[in-house]
Amino acid sequence: MRIIVPFANRDPKSRLAPVLSAAERREFALAMLCDVVDAVERTGYEPELLLDEPLDLEATIDGGPSAAVVDDAAALLGSLPTTVDDRPLTVAVNAALDDGPDQAVVMADLALATPTALRRLFAAGGDVAIVPGRGGGTNALVVRDPAFFVDYHGASYRDHRQIVADAGLSADVVDSMRLATDVDEPSDLLEVLLHGDGRARQWLVEAGFEVDDGDDGRVGVRRGLK
Amino acid sequence: MRIIVPFANRDPKSRLAPVLSAAERREFALAMLCDVVDAVERTGYEPELLLDEPLDLEATIDGGPSAAVVDDAAALLGSLPTTVDDRPLTVAVNAALDDGPDQAVVMADLALATPTALRRLFAAGGDVAIVPGRGGGTNALVVRDPAFFVDYHGASYRDHRQIVADAGLSADVVDSMRLATDVDEPSDLLEVLLHGDGRARQWLVEAGFEVDDGDDGRVGVRRGLK
Numbered sequence: 001m002r003i004i005v006p007f008a009n010r011d012p013k014s015r016l017a018p019v020l021s022a023a024e025r026r027e028f029a030l031a032m033l034c035d036v037v038d039a040v041e042r043t044g045y046e047p048e049l050l051l052d053e054p055l056d057l058e059a060t061i062d063g064g065p066s067a068a069v070v071d072d073a074a075a076l077l078g079s080l081p082t083t084v085d086d087r088p089l090t091v092a093v094n095a096a097l098d099d100g101p102d103q104a105v106v107m108a109d110l111a112l113a114t115p116t117a118l119r120r121l122f123a124a125g126g127d128v129a130i131v132p133g134r135g136g137g138t139n140a141l142v143v144r145d146p147a148f149f150v151d152y153h154g155a156s157y158r159d160h161r162q163i164v165a166d167a168g169l170s171a172d173v174v175d176s177m178r179l180a181t182d183v184d185e186p187s188d189l190l191e192v193l194l195h196g197d198g199r200a201r202q203w204l205v206e207a208g209f210e211v212d213d214g215d216d217g218r219v220g221v222r223r224g225l226k
Numbered sequence: 227m228r229i230i231v232p233f234a235n236r237d238p239k240s241r242l243a244p245v246l247s248a249a250e251r252r253e254f255a256l257a258m259l260c261d262v263v264d265a266v267e268r269t270g271y272e273p274e275l276l277l278d279e280p281l282d283l284e285a286t287i288d289g290g291p292s293a294a295v296v297d298d299a300a301a302l303l304g305s306l307p308t309t310v311d312d313r314p315l316t317v318a319v320n321a322a323l324d325d326g327p328d329q330a331v332v333m334a335d336l337a338l339a340t341p342t343a344l345r346r347l348f349a350a351g352g353d354v355a356i357v358p359g360r361g362g363g364t365n366a367l368v369v370r371d372p373a374f375f376v377d378y379h380g381a382s383y384r385d386h387r388q389i390v391a392d393a394g395l396s397a398d399v400v401d402s403m404r405l406a407t408d409v410d411e412p413s414d415l416l417e418v419l420l421h422g423d424g425r426a427r428q429w430l431v432e433a434g435f436e437v438d439d440g441d442d443g444r445v446g447v448r449r450g451l452k
Contacts (some may be wrong), residue, residue, distance in 0.1 A: 117401055132403065134360070135413075136420055136437070136445035154439040158420060175343055177358065177406035187361075194362055194384060211362070213380040219362035 001122065001142070003040050004096050006050040006089055007033050007108040019186045019223065020207075028203055030057075030073045032183060033108040035198035037076055040106060042115040043122060047106070049082040050092055069203060090152045097143055097150070105150070106140045107133075111192045111200040112178040121179065126172030128164050131179040132157040139182050145169050189221045227348065227368070229266050230322050232276040232315055233259050233334040245412045245449065246433075254429055256283075256299045258409060259334040261424035263302055266332060268341040269348060273332070275308040276318055295429060316378045323369055323376070331376070332366045333359075337418045337426040338404040347405065352398030354390050357405040358383040365408050371395050415447045 011022070012029035020028060040047040049055075055077065057070050085092035093105055104122065106113070121131055121140055128148050133139035136155035147167040151159045164171040181191050183200070192201050193211050212222040237248070238255035246254060266273040275281075281303065283296050311318035319331055330348065332339070347357055347366055354374050359365035362381035373393040377385045390397040407417050409426070418427050419437050438448040 132421065134403075134417070136416060136439075155420070155437055155445045158437065175404050176401050177360075177403045178401050180403035180406070190362060191360070194381070195358065211381055211384070213362075219381045 001045065002099070002103045003045045003047045004050050004093065004103060004105045005033070005036055005040065005047045005108050006093060006105065007052075008089070009051050009053050009055060013109070013184070015184050016186060016189075019189070024207065027069050028200065028207075029109065031069050031199040031203040032111045034069075034073050034076050035196075035200050036106060036108050036110055036113050037080065038198065039113040039115050039118055043118050045122075047080060049077065049080050050096060051082060051084045052086050052089075052092070054084055055082075069199065072199065090150055093150045093152070097146075097148070101144050101146055102142075104140065104142045107182055109183045110139055110179055110181065111183050111198070112181045112195050114178055117176045117178040120176060121174050124172040124174050125170075127169035128160070129172045129174055130157065130160055130164075131174045131176060133182045134180050135184075137182060139179055140174075186221065190219060193221060227271065228325070228329045229271045229273045230276050230319065230329060230331045231259070231262055231266065231273045231334050232319060232331065233278075234315070235277050235279050235281060239335070239410070241410050242412060242415075245415070250433065253295050254426065254433075255335070257295050257425040257429040258337045260295070260299050260302050261422075261426050262332060262334050262336055262339050263306065264424065265339040265341050265344055269344050271348075273306060275303065275306050276322060277308060277310045278312050278315075278318070280310055281308075295425065298425065316376055319376050319378070323372075323374070327370050327372055328368075330366065330368045333408055335409045336365055336405055336407065337409050337424070338407045338421050340404055343402045343404040346402060347400050350398040350400050351396075353395035354386070355398045355400055356383065356386055356390075357400045357402060359408045360406050361410075363408060365405055366400075412447070416445060419447060 013025045016025050037047050057074050085095060097103055121129060121142060124142060127145040129142040130138060131140040136157055138156040138160050148163060148169060161171060183192060189204060189209060193204055193209060208224045209221050210224060212220040214220060239251045242251050263273050283300050311321060323329055347355060347368060350368060353371040355368040356364060357366040362383055364382040364386050374389060374395060387397060409418060415430060415435060418430055419435060434450045435447050436450060438446040440446060
């Protein structure tokens, strides 16, 4: 099975702009990508990167809190098969899926992904196995039938179920909190701090983020001085 | 195994106040409780209710969109073993756990709970099996060792892991999006609309809620006219 990991290198994680600078977002996104690649590799598969523009790791160093992420990324990602496709995500993924059946698509911001969770996805049944993301998205897919295609705009989980039904295919939905957690917004950082164990969590800790165990019963994150 | 379902009958789901009236919140909370009870029963267990005040189903009728929920709840919940304990949740649950080992605690707002997801919890290993909730909470537990106790204040998932470690016990963490989704805030309603298949989803639909597939790529909920 071919495992595609799309990664938006151009202005990544823009919804984290309220809490992270542009340079920090590039580094943090890279740390999450490395965690995902690492988790996929530990299932025994070699992931393929699908980029919207070539990785320019040097450009991520300025202003970020840790150059170690960059060195680590260069070592981990440099040798992976890579496709650069600057078209929108949906178009680029469908072009990749056209290469044949038995492919998986795993998003690069699944900072809680573990080999155990990914193995559950890869072993799921159905012509299409779907991992819904929090908020209506689709975080990962296994596609075994060429009649399926992706449409990532809007509530893609619902749309993907409809595409499966319209094509007369079967779907298996994988129930995983780890894979359902894509990191888009500041509130998602709490999940990484609480449940992550890789580079992304480490990056947040080094950047001063910590769990804010509020007195009102709600838990959040705060960023302290380094 | 004894399955305890705590239910806060007094001003339930206060964080949904921006989108639901007090009467609506009582009905919606009741619909979720019924879904959870139903899912537990379909695993072959009979749940026990742990209430902070007696259920007064008649009082929920005024102003809510559907009295069918109340009739259904009366039929489903009326015959269940029930304990009323008006102390804080942590104290009440610990008092129940004192009755002996092999007990589960499943929160009443897990509107996406299915028998399949609950079976994974009940079959999990460890002296304590924990289902983290989104946002640092603890949505469900299986407790097999009397040295464990709960503390639901704040980031309880982290605290429960610490209590397990301090007592020299083993923990198994259950990775389920369905069980990780407790319904506290308006954004959680989207998850119920997309992934629910029971009374809670039906209640939202009848109350006019629908998925708002925003043009900006973010998905939310809106409430239309009935």
